[in-house]
Amino acid sequence: MAVETRRTPDVDRQLAGLDALQLTAGTRRGLPARLWSAAWPMLAAVAIAVGAWELVVLSGWKEPWVLPGPRQVLPEFWRVVTDGSFWAAVGLTMRRAAVGFAVAIVIGTAIGAVVSRSKIARRAFGSLITGLQTMPSIAWFPLAILLFQLSESAILFVVVLGAAPSIANGLIAGVDYTPPILLRAGKVMGLRGLALYRHLILPASLPSFVAGLKQGWAFAWRSLMAGELLVIIGDTQSVGTLLHFARELSDTERMISVMIVILIIGVLVDQLFGLADRTLRERWGVNTETD
Amino acid sequence: MAVETRRTPDVDRQLAGLDALQLTAGTRRGLPARLWSAAWPMLAAVAIAVGAWELVVLSGWKEPWVLPGPRQVLPEFWRVVTDGSFWAAVGLTMRRAAVGFAVAIVIGTAIGAVVSRSKIARRAFGSLITGLQTMPSIAWFPLAILLFQLSESAILFVVVLGAAPSIANGLIAGVDYTPPILLRAGKVMGLRGLALYRHLILPASLPSFVAGLKQGWAFAWRSLMAGELLVIIGDTQSVGTLLHFARELSDTERMISVMIVILIIGVLVDQLFGLADRTLRERWGVNTETD
Amino acid sequence: GGDSEEGGSGQLKLGFFPNITHATALVGVDRGIFAKHLGTAPQTATFNAGPSAVEALFAKGVDATFIGPNPAINAWAKSKGQGIRIISGAASGGAALVVKPEIKSVQDLKGKKIATPQLGNTQDVAARSYLKSQGLTANKDGSGDVKIVPQENSQTIETFEQGTIDGAWVPEPFASRLILEAGGKKLVDEKDLWPGGKFVVTHLIVRADFAEENPETVRKLIAATVEVTDFINANPEEAKKSVNNQLTRLSGKPISGEVLDAAFQNITFTTDPVASSLLTGAKNAEAVGLLEPVDLNGIYDLTLLNEVLKAAGKEQVQAK
Amino acid sequence: MSAPTTAAVRLEGVSKAFGSGDGALLALDNVSLQVAPGEFVCLLGASGCGKSTLLNLVADLDKVSAGRIDVGGARVAVMFQEPALFPWLTVAGNVELALRQRGVPKADRRRRAAELLDSMRLSGFGRRRPHQLSGGMRQRVALARALALTVDDTGAGHTVLLMDEPFGALDAMTRDLLHDEIERVWRERGLTVLFVTHNVREAVRLGDRVVLLSSRPGRVVAEFDVPIERPRRIDSAEVATLAGRITDRLREEVGRHGG
Amino acid sequence: MSAPTTAAVRLEGVSKAFGSGDGALLALDNVSLQVAPGEFVCLLGASGCGKSTLLNLVADLDKVSAGRIDVGGARVAVMFQEPALFPWLTVAGNVELALRQRGVPKADRRRRAAELLDSMRLSGFGRRRPHQLSGGMRQRVALARALALTVDDTGAGHTVLLMDEPFGALDAMTRDLLHDEIERVWRERGLTVLFVTHNVREAVRLGDRVVLLSSRPGRVVAEFDVPIERPRRIDSAEVATLAGRITDRLREEVGRHGG
């Protein structure tokens, strides 16, 4: 009888053609159309923001050197981004951010894994993680210099200390909210130790872990902006120093330009996280029903 | 027959007495015992950390004025915390943090609510939220001064800009991962608009929201440490200025003392969040089975 | 890493700030004068604030650094006189009280707000003692006839432009920038308050143990500093070019010629550390309660400098 | 009035496909069905034939791929296949929220929720949380909540009640009692009911009509009127006979697709 | 060998209480039960009487409040009342993970998972995700996973299979087929099975013995040996007769507690 049961569901296959028919009014549209529908609200938001800004400036509320308008800033922005040395600065900062973030992921995940699964470790270190997170970067500077002198490692150190706690916290929250029935299923399957992590706890915590990564990235980036001022090795420029010097020189146009670049990088990175997030939700069948 | 059905389960009541018997070896221990079992791992961790630190200092790796040991720092710590003006500083900072955080909760929740439920708003602003989060506080200083001059509001502004994105992101993540079956149940019940938020979306997102609050607190606090340098009125001290000046004066003992205070405040606040979190998990029946 | 001792015999690690008051370092690096004297170009590190420089010095990340008077005093006090030595001067003068044009006299400052770089730093102390000498109170807690708000110099430019503050007692180039960019007016030049118009704004410090172990390197460094100082004073235009050169490489943008000219006008580049101004300043600060009493005896070690100056047939300097 | 115009629920040529391309799956194919106001219709069909999908479409929780669905403005109360209780509310809280949504004044809610839970044989469990209940108890809470949604104190109109295997996790005794309860509520409130079950006897016990769906894709393959007079008993001979006929037909249907 | 020493599962005076103080609830009260190796025992009882609790205790997922449980080192495979599938894995992935845990080499897993899914009438669904399945299909995947956990390629020892209402969401036809499949696996692998169901006929169809639990708190109130020879048919007269007897006893039990 068990053999008999194997015949049925091939009918589905034959239906594929039928489905295609049914789906003429389907969900897939061309790539350009989809890109456009993803982009226009953001473009509209940008346009509105720039418009409002220009209006404020036109109203004469502040002198133009105090609050420059888009018409002053955008040309400067253009000058900034068409400058090769600027891209070298962005490249250096991105490299530092990527390395620091990668190290933070490794360390944060390891700490989160240990703390989340052991009651004693959690009591010992759990709250310290948030405690460390609230510590401003400047508090770490002396230690960073002490440990690593004036090297890239000092900057890295500050970045890692900024980002790792978020990542650990994200993992811990994910572990804490793993549905107990899945943990039971895992236990029954004999999942233990590393396999338990690999096959159950990490995937179950992924949504919260991704959220933690996102926050960790923000922390990493902010710590980096401060850390890049710690020491300038040689005469390299970085986004942090560009921002700092723009402010030092009261060069508001330039400062806003750098801020725009930071914002754009942040948005792009968020899109990456968003992609990971959507893929997850798609796979798990957790699709929000937004209009 | 429906009437008949109403008789049964009173038996349970009678069982309460029996249960009490069954539970002699129960889970409740005295408060001191529970406090102790919560506290000793942390105390042990602190003791180990201090011991390791003292060992490094004793090894003579660095001169004592470069890396002071616990025997130098702890007396200074004691001097610092027994100083009345220090508590005034902590009080001022905590007040700023509390007000800023409260405002950030309101704004972050509002933004999160709007962005999470509207596809267009999400496309327009979703990624901007993370983008803003990566913006270092220093980038906001000129704007803060422009809008609020040298007032407490300027500090508040920086704090809110630091914390609100995390809170919004936490809510958005929570909404995104609300089980669709609950959303369907809500729709069937006719939950709409504000009621939908109050009765379904907010409670369903609470775990992620609390995680967002925790991150937001860390951002708020860090932004505050930087922002407190924005407006220094005479010699009113705050934790931010204490930390800054301790570093300016190369007063490492004092700096470490302030760091310890920051850490303790962070740990205490985390305990509050932890409490909220545990209550939630208890209620939802999501209890991790840590050993 | 404790192997930085190697650097003593090999490459010197030198710190400085990307700042006009550090023109000696900027010009020396730009024109290769340090390299010429030391044999190899020094390994340079650029700091944005005194504390990082001191931390780096203590951590043996740099051997010597140009720095302002306050961080030097702090480093000296914290290491109980064992950490550092001041071995040469670099710049003097160049701080002023700049106010809104409508303020005509010191008495007009009553009820106004003026900024200083930092509670208890040289300019802050100078401002308070000056106001006191003019019969105006300016209390530590921000109250009094004149309200003093300590804030970062770049922020001072912002707040002055916006009219949130009415004046500022700041060093160069901020004093000149307040005048040239924000329409301020110089009310008091700090020069006028000091004997001979000289007061230290930048000097050169070295780690004490480094100096002991590498006297020859330190001597060469001092010799280079003397040469740079001479060069700046002899060829101010070329020096300015060098300064802007270096600043551009670090900050991505040159400083405006106007500001550079004005700042150069107000700063005197000299290897004389003007020890008396440091000691008087510290006493003043102690008097206003902004500095804990500290014994500065021995902070200067000018023997090498004086040897170099003597060899060059120049006037020697005092450590008092 | 002719039947077509008075149908409380009308499906016309409804198809539903999930996904697209290679992985597409046609769950419902050209289903037409009419349920008269106040009628109790039971849906039968093999596992995975599209019964839940059909209910979701009627409840407007999913969009049809083709065809039309009309419930004529009636309110729809649904009991899902899973309990779908709100974990942050107590058992009573879950029911009270449903009552609130149906305009029951706050003062009455507690009492009426307790009544509903009593009728589900859950008295004394009102203050517990869903995760503290057994599977069958959770299902009964979900049923209580669905019944709360059929309350209509404002007299706003007709209610269609959709139930997806409401008694799947219950023992026979409890189920029999709840059959009576459901029947009572249906009568008293004049509900239109669409009821999914795997238990053919249950379908005959409750329904005015039994509708048979074929396996993937779901199509209506047979309808049976249930002429047995109420009150019916699930272990009566009449129910057994009709259930036997329907089972044979069902077996034939499943067999055709390769059982 | 005397029965007490050879029991594959032995419960001695097991009690289980949830919570404490006022809200405490005694779910099981002094339950003693022995299951011989290779025996197929069915558990019957009203909704909420503690059946799932009992299985959880045997599977060592909960701690007893009093008494002792001994499975003598046997491996325990469990099918929960809810599917409890891993949403991040495909259907086949869920089954393959179980096979992996039982030491099936990577090369074989795919094939054997496909076989298991075939036997559950789920061929063609291996690459879908759990959320794309119907309720009954999910239950069958959970069953396939539980059966995968009974695989013992290393010959490591005896396996106890616990199943909590595995066929609750299935239509009669599918269920009948799966009865045969379960019986086959049980025989081939010499499993010891503890099987919870609400369907008395199902219990008689499958079990060597049927154990009746009383309602809150659960106590063993009756045991019935099933002397009917295998292969059995669920619609045979013998099954119906015994099921009738058990149902009467059950009704009596539920009635006593105020049905």
Ligand SMILES: Nc1ncnc2c1ncn2[C@@H]1O[C@H](COP(=O)(O)OP(=O)(O)OP(=O)(O)O)[C@@H](O)[C@H]1O
């Ligand atoms: N979200 C979905 N995505 C893809 N396929 C789906 C989805 N929901 C249901 N299906 C498919 O549609 C078919 C019908 O599913 P449905 O849940 O309606 O079955 P059902 O009749 O309720 O079965 P059961 O009695 O097992 O609950 C199934 O083959 C299922 O795989």
Ligand SMILES: Nc1ncnc2c1ncn2[C@@H]1O[C@H](COP(=O)(O)OP(=O)(O)OP(=O)(O)O)[C@@H](O)[C@H]1O
């Ligand atoms: N985690 C828990 N906390 C508190 N009470 C619980 C918990 N789990 C189960 N119970 C209670 O224990 C009793 C037995 O539950 P159990 O799930 O074992 O019932 P069951 O026999 O499996 O019922 P069903 O047939 O409905 O699945 C119920 O009254 C339930 O409320």
Ligand SMILES: [Mg+2]
């Ligand atoms: Mg279904």
Ligand SMILES: [Mg+2]
């Ligand atoms: Mg159960």
